[in-house]
Amino acid sequence: MSEFDVAVLGGGPAGAHAAMAAAAAGLSVALFDENPAAGGQVYRAPVEGAAASGGADQEAGNTLRRELAASGVTTFFGHSVWAVTGDYRIDATGPHGAAHYTARALIAAAGTTERVVPFEGWTTPGVIGLAAATILLKSQHMLPGQSTLVAGCGPLLAAVAAKTIEGGGRVEAIADLAGIGDWLRTVPALLARPDLLRQGLRWWNTIRRAGTRRYARHTIVRVEAAGAQLRATLAPCDASGRPVEGKRKTVMADCVAVGHGLTPSTEVTRLLRAQHRYSREAGGWIAVADQDGRTSRPRLYVAGDGAGIAGAAAAAKHGTLAGLACALDLGAQAPARLQSLVETARDEFLQAARAGHAMANLMALRPGHVDSIGPSTIVCRCEDVTRAEIDAAFDSGAHDVNQLKAWTRCGMGPCQGRTCGDIAGELLARHAADASRERVGCFSARTPLRPVTVEALSGDYTYDSIPIPKAAPL
Numbered sequence: 136m137s138e139f140d141v142a143v144l145g146g147g148p149a150g151a152h153a154a155m156a157a158a159a160a161g162l163s164v165a166l167f168d169e170n171p172a173a174g175g176q177v178y179r180a181p182v183e184g185a186a187a188s189g190g191a192d193q194e195a196g197n198t199l200r201r202e203l204a205a206s207g208v209t210t211f212f213g214h215s216v217w218a219v220t221g222d223y224r225i226d227a228t229g230p231h232g233a234a235h236y237t238a239r240a241l242i243a244a245a246g247t248t249e250r251v252v253p254f255e256g257w258t259t260p261g262v263i264g265l266a267a268a269t270i271l272l273k274s275q276h277m278l279p280g281q282s283t284l285v286a287g288c289g290p291l292l293a294a295v296a297a298k299t300i301e302g303g304g305r306v307e308a309i310a311d312l313a314g315i316g317d318w319l320r321t322v323p324a325l326l327a328r329p330d331l332l333r334q335g336l337r338w339w340n341t342i343r344r345a346g347t348r349r350y351a352r353h354t355i356v357r358v359e360a361a362g363a364q365l366r367a368t369l370a371p372c373d374a375s376g377r378p379v380e381g382k383r384k385t386v387m388a389d390c391v392a393v394g395h396g397l398t399p400s401t402e403v404t405r406l407l408r409a410q411h412r413y414s415r416e417a418g419g420w421i422a423v424a425d426q427d428g429r430t431s432r433p434r435l436y437v438a439g440d441g442a443g444i445a446g447a448a449a450a451a452k453h454g455t456l457a458g459l460a461c462a463l464d465l466g467a468q469a470p471a472r473l474q475s476l477v478e479t480a481r482d483e484f485l486q487a488a489r490a491g492h493a494m495a496n497l498m499a500l501r502p503g504h505v506d507s508i509g510p511s512t513i514v515c516r517c518e519d520v521t522r523a524e525i526d527a528a529f530d531s532g533a534h535d536v537n538q539l540k541a542w543t544r545c546g547m548g549p550c551q552g553r554t555c556g557d558i559a560g561e562l563l564a565r566h567a568a569d570a571s572r573e574r575v576g577c578f579s580a581r582t583p584l585r586p587v588t589v590e591a592l593s594g595d596y597t598y599d600s601i602p603i604p605k606a607a608p609l
């Protein structure tokens with residue numbers, strides 16, 4: 136078992152910058168990530184053998200990976216962390232099986248999970264997440280489909296559609312929950328980030344030049360298999376995402392890439408029983424933390440989108456803040472110098488977060504959208520729990536999400552509620568007069584945080600290695 140001053144969970148912009156800041160302050164730092172290289176979701180490295188996709192994200196990722204490699208941080212890539220204990224023992228499975236590490240402090244920078252508001256047929260093969268499509272495009276340089284319907288909300292709509300077109304694919308249509316006015320309202324915040332504004336305009340220009348139809352204020356209501364293709368039905372919707380009367384459109388495609396925003400990944404901080412609060416603007420449940428990422432639990436910090444959705448640039452600055460806060464709390468040398476770095480990083484974080492928050496607003500969960508989930512639609516896809524079963528459980532007395540979990544197995548499958556937790560909570564809350572998410576709570580986190588095989592835990596042994604106790608004397 137190896138010991139470190141700080142363990143950092145997550146090798147995205149937040150985790151990498153947190154680790155580098157703590158290491159630069161003289162601490163021994165271990166960084167864990169299940170991916171083969173640093174970069175997280177946004178700066179994902181291409182898999183071995185795949186052509187690099189190029190572009191600004193790839194460049195930024197390469198720079199991050201170079202800086203991290205030179206920083207003195209001990210990195211554990213290809214390691215899935217499946218348990219963390221109260222004394223910061225990290226249990227992971229990696230290329231050589233199970234491994235354990237200990238640290239005096241933990242920085243959780245676990246990023247986000249994609250949200251998909253269920254609709255009829257969303258579990259049909261060929262329907263994938265919008266954010267998942269970025270993984271195919273970035274790390275494998277593969278198109279989600281030869282012909283793709285792109286649907287949902289937020290900046291990933293434009294990113295996926297433009298990159299699919301640039302990669303030689305056809306985007307049949309874009310169904311956007313937002314209206315033009317919603318996008319225009321983001322412009323003032325984006326003026327401080329001309330790079331993002333330029334990138335967005337370039338994407339929309341690519342889409343326009345390809346002649347792709349864009350249906351503003353439209354939502355997918357059904358997808359069904361039609362031979363080798365998928366038939367998607369789109370309906371006009373109001374600002375809350377609720378389908379309204381009006382002409383429905385049918386779109387045929389061989390892939391439907393759909394996503395309705397991102398929710399912070401809080402499994403580790405929930406497992407460690409830090410205090411949490413619900414924030415619709417931040418994307419869902421987040422750990423209660425000060426501006427530098429200190430949580431309610433001693434020597435536990437949060438950073439990046441896992442602490443509230445604010446985008447990649449803000450995640451990096453937030454990571455630096457958490458790394459510095461941790462170094463100060465662990466008594467690293469030159470505290471005055473570290474404190475002045477904190478002041479600078481706080482200003483930079485606030486500036487970067489402005490654009491990120493405007494984008495997060497576009498992706499916030501819309502209540503009318505959740506209301507429109509049909510009774511027979513599956514909400515928990517691991518355990519096949521439908522909306523009707525969730526409503527029936529509420530009527531029988533399951534008034535918080537953990538009661539719901541025990542009643543129906545919703546959230547008890549391999550993803551541990553990462554996919555359905557947000558929607559299940561919203562559905563329960565919508566039964567209550569005040570629709571309070573705080574009242575219905577969030578799933579208690581349980582190990583294993585990631586699926587883990589018995590083989591990885593047991594390692595190599597034969598039956599001869601099993602100690603057989605001697606028979607007790609009569």
Ligand SMILES: Cc1cc2nc3c(=O)[nH]c(=O)nc-3n(C[C@H](O)[C@H](O)[C@H](O)COP(=O)(O)OP(=O)(O)OC[C@H]3O[C@@H](n4cnc5c(N)ncnc54)[C@H](O)[C@@H]3O)c2cc1C
Nearest residue numbers: 145147148149169175176177216245246266439440446447
């Ligand atoms: C699938 C997906 C694709 C996205 N694509 C884009 C994009 O193209 N452009 C964009 O601007 N934003 C994208 N985002 C949003 C993006 O997450 C952020 O803005 C940015 O990457 C946040 O940085 P971060 O460091 O906070 O988190 P992340 O970059 O998400 O990094 C967190 C890291 O922690 C790792 N991790 C989490 N839990 C564990 C565990 N138990 N064990 C081991 N490792 C773990 C994750 O694998 C990940 O590498 C995407 C989000 C998702 C979910």
